[in-house]
Every structure is written in C-alpha cells, then in structure tokens.
Amino acid sequence: MVRNLVVIGGNSHPQLTQSICGVLGIPPAEVLLSKFAVGETRVEVQESVREKDVYIIQSGGGKVNDHLLELLITISACKTASARRVTAVLPLFPYSRQSDIPYDKAGAPLVKAAVGGKPTNGYTFESTPPTPGPGKPEGLGLMNGMDNLQKGLAKAQIEDSTGSPVKRRGNGLPRNDTTDSLKSLANAADDAASNASSKISAFQPRPGYKQWVAQAGTLVADLLTCAGADHIITMDLHDPQYQGYFDIPVDNLYGRPLLKSYIQRNIPNYKQAVIVSPDAGGAKRATAIADQMGMEFALIHKERRPTKITDRQNATMMLVGDVRDRIAILIDDLADTSNTITRAAKLLKKEGASQVYALVTHGILSGDAIERINASALDKVVVTNSVDQVDHLRRCPKLEVLEVGHVFGEAIRRVHHGESISVLFQYD
Numbered sequence: 001m002v003r004n005l006v007v008i009g010g011n012s013h014p015q016l017t018q019s020i021c022g023v024l025g026i027p028p029a030e031v032l033l034s035k036f037a038v039g040e041t042r043v044e045v046q047e048s049v050r051e052k053d054v055y056i057i058q059s060g061g062g063k064v065n066d067h068l069l070e071l072l073i074t075i076s077a078c079k080t081a082s083a084r085r086v087t088a089v090l091p092l093f094p095y096s097r098q099s100d101i102p103y104d105k106a107g108a109p110l111v112k113a114a115v116g117g118k119p120t121n122g123y124t125f126e127s128t129p130p131t132p133g134p135g136k137p138e139g140l141g142l143m144n145g146m147d148n149l150q151k152g153l154a155k156a157q158i159e160d161s162t163g164s165p166v167k168r169r170g171n172g173l174p175r176n177d178t179t180d181s182l183k184s185l186a187n188a189a190d191d192a193a194s195n196a197s198s199k200i201s202a203f204q205p206r207p208g209y210k211q212w213v214a215q216a217g218t219l220v221a222d223l224l225t226c227a228g229a230d231h232i233i234t235m236d237l238h239d240p241q242y243q244g245y246f247d248i249p250v251d252n253l254y255g256r257p258l259l260k261s262y263i264q265r266n267i268p269n270y271k272q273a274v275i276v277s278p279d280a281g282g283a284k285r286a287t288a289i290a291d292q293m294g295m296e297f298a299l300i301h302k303e304r305r306p307t308k309i310t311d312r313q314n315a316t317m318m319l320v321g322d323v324r325d326r327i328a329i330l331i332d333d334l335a336d337t338s339n340t341i342t343r344a345a346k347l348l349k350k351e352g353a354s355q356v357y358a359l360v361t362h363g364i365l366s367g368d369a370i371e372r373i374n375a376s377a378l379d380k381v382v383v384t385n386s387v388d389q390v391d392h393l394r395r396c397p398k399l400e401v402l403e404v405g406h407v408f409g410e411a412i413r414r415v416h417h418g419e420s421i422s423v424l425f426q427y428d
C-alpha cells in the first residue's frame with residue numbers, strides 16, 4: 001500500500017489505468033470526465049488531492065486532441081486543488097512526431113511518400129487498402145502550402161498553352177519567365193496531378209523564403225508545463241531528443257525489454273532470425289535489439305532521388321542484408337497507418353523471408369490500418385497496450401498485445417518513493 005499517492009485515469013485508456021492501479025494496490029481516484037453539449041471538456045476531481053503525489057494516465061491515439069485537452073485540464077484542476085506534485089503519464093506521447101520543423105535539405109516540406117506510384121525496378125509503394133496520400137484530408141499533417149503549389153503549377157500550364165505571359169508571385173514558385181522553365185513547370189504540373197509524390201520533386205522555394213509549418217511538439221511541451229505538470233513519464237518517444245523541449249524531468253521508458261522477451265519466448269530458433277528496421281530513422285532502435293540479442297540485422301532503405309524537376313519520383317525500396325529462408329522481425333516504435341510495416345513485409349517476402357513479424361511499441365493503427373495488416377504479407381503484428389487495443393484485437397487476427405501496465409506501475413512506485421528508475425531503462 002502506498003500513501004499519499006493518487007492515480008487519475010483519463011478517458012483514453014481506462015484498462016491501462018486499472019492495470020497500473022492493480023500493480024500499485026490502490027483504486028483509481030474518483031473523477032468526473034464529461035463534455036458539455038457544445039463539446040467543451042469538463043473535469044471534476046471528486047476527492048482531495050491536497051499535498052498528494054498525483055499521477056494522471058492519458059495516452060495518445062484515438063481522439064488525441066480531446067485526450068490532450070482533458071489531460072491539461074485535469075493537471076490544472078489538481079494543481080489548483082493544491083496537489084504537491086503532478087506527473088503526466090503518457091504511454092504514447094501525443095504530437096511527438098512533430099517535434100521538429102519538417103523540411104528536407106532542399107527546404108521542401110517533408111511529405112509522406114505517395115502510394116499507388118508506378119512501378120520502379122519492379123517494386124512499388126502500393127499497399128492494400130491504399131494509405132491516405134498527400135492532398136487528401138486524412139494525410140494533411142505536413143501538406144502546408146502544397147495545394148497552392150499544385151494550383152500554381154496547373155495555372156502555369158494553362159497560361160503556357162495559351163501563350164500568355166506568366167507571372168507568379170507569393171506561391172513559392174520561382175520567378176523565371178524563360179520558355180524552358182515554363183515548359184518544365186508545365187510538365188511538373190502534369191506530374192503533380194497524376195502523382196502526388198512529384199509535388200516534392202517539383203517544389204522550389206523562392207530564395208530567402210521558407211514556408212511556415214507549426215512546430216506543434218514545442219507547443220504541446222509548453223502547454224503541459226503551463227498547465228502545471230511537474231514531471232512526465234512516457235515510453236519510446238519517437239524522437240528521444242524531444243525530451244530537451246521540456247524544462248521539467250522526462251522519464252522515457254523503454255518498450256524493448258517486452259519486445260525482446262517476446263522474441264525469446266515465441267520465435268522458434270530466434271537466433272537464426274533477422275532483425276529488420278523498416279527505415280533508416282529506426283535503425284538505431286532496431287540495432288540496439290539485434291546487438292543485445294546477438295542477432296543479425298538488416299535495413300530497408302527508401303531511395304527517393306528525382307534526377308530532374310520534371311522527373312516522376314524514382315521511389316524504390318532496397319533491402320540491405322539477407323533474409324532468404326529466415327524469419328524477418330521488423331522493429332519500429334509505432335505503426336499508425338501501418339503503411340511502413342506492410343510495405344516492408346511485402347519486400348521481405350519478395351526477398352525470400354519465410355515469415356515476417358512486426359514488433360512495434362505503439363500500435364496506434366488509425367483508419368484502415370487493421371484492414372491493411374489483414375491484407376498484407378505480415379504473419380504476426382505484436383504491439384504493446386500503450387494505446388488501447390481492445391477494438392484492434394477484435395478486428396485483427398494477426399495482432400498480439402503485450403501488457404505495459406506493470407512497467408508504468410513500477411515506474412510510478414519508484415518515482416513516488418524517490419527511488420532510481422534507471423533499472424527500467426536496462427534491457428539485458
């Protein structure tokens with residue numbers, strides 16, 4: 001029994017709150033979490049938190065914006081009710097993929113690779129069902145300004161075909177009136193209409209000008225601190241450097257011990273299997289597991305290198321490493337649309353892998369992700385319940401879920417007692 005410790009569960013993941021409270025041996029605090037008719041969130045903490053050590057459990061995923069606001073209001077409610085310390089426990093940290101300004105080296109906004117592109121070297125990015133692509137409402141995350149670009153390019157094409165002079169201002173296009181550049185822009189407009197990925201290759205920022213994309217990660221960090229959070233506990237942050245955006249302590253727990261133990265217990269002859277990172281961004285994460293377990297490692301490299309502005313994007317996926325007749329184990333921090341893991345599985349099977357597992361810490365699985373997994377070459381997808389998996393489990397026979405309640409429960413217990421939690425960072 002722990003004294004002066006209060007655990008409050010948000011609406012995002014009641015089952016995880018129960019499981020954490022089970023580890024701590026206390027019931028969750030009584031709170032009223034509701035909404036007014038207009039949609040505004042209402043929070044009422046129905047027991048005293050005066051001078052208590054309060055932990056609020058709220059994960060990302062699902063109705064992420066509602067959950068975030070509910071968390072902020074709950075933190076503030078506890079602070080104004082004289083809680084001694086308030087810790088936000090965010091198993092999946094919301095907005096953590098937006099911690100940096102999303103531009104590439106050329107100054108173009110980074111946009112997810114388009115799907116349904118034409119085959120290049122016999123391989124495409126296609127997945128079934130198709131993932132939301134740039135320009136569609138579901139995928140708008142990083143599309144700031146791209147619609148204007150497409151309109152501008154289309155306009156250039158029309159004007160060029162009528163022979164009228166072309167002037168372009170304020171839409172990010174170069175100010176160049178030569179016939180050659182008109183033609184290349186007109187061609188680029190054609191490409192943009194038929195293949196969303198060519199928007200990236202066609203993008204040319206005007207010298208000295210950069211489009212503005214909100215740095216939402218910084219704002220979320222500030223909001224949590226302003227609301228009154230004294231401490232953050234999370235797991236497998238997409239970008240560990242995001243911790244530097246906070247001036248309060250952030251404990252970033254690892255999901256790796258759970259994934260590693262799953263491999264040892266469930267994959268026959270696992271030493272013969274190959275750990276695979278589905279992209280370069282996750283290589284460090286995957287090699288950490290491969291090294292710890294003395295297993296071989298392979299990497300999927302996405303090559304996107306247009307040779308000229310009018311070129312359709314030459315997108316290929318290459319496997320660096322050998323998986324023939326072996327089990328391939330994809331390791332990633334999160335699966336959202338699950339486009340990354342399903343595409344990778346398709347390539348791995350094509351390269352001769354006997355079976356493909358995907359082991360992912362955060363199974364967000366938004367939109368059509370489950371249908372995509374069911375239709376894919378993946379044999380098994382293993383996620384933790386950092387995000388609620390009840391509905392996903394019902395719809396996906398390939399899905400298996402690992403419990404994280406005891407990891408967070410133990411972290412809370414240790415923080416509350418002022419003990420070190422570094423033991424939770426080790427995964428030997």
Ligand SMILES: O=P(O)(O)OC[C@H]1O[C@H](OP(=O)(O)OP(=O)(O)O)[C@H](O)[C@@H]1O
Pocket residue numbers: 097238278279280281282332333334335336337338339340341
């Ligand atoms: O299920 P999906 O919708 O395909 O998303 C999953 C991918 O997204 C994240 O990486 P991101 O694309 O942000 O790139 P990065 O690893 O280079 O940061 C994550 O690490 C996965 O690889």
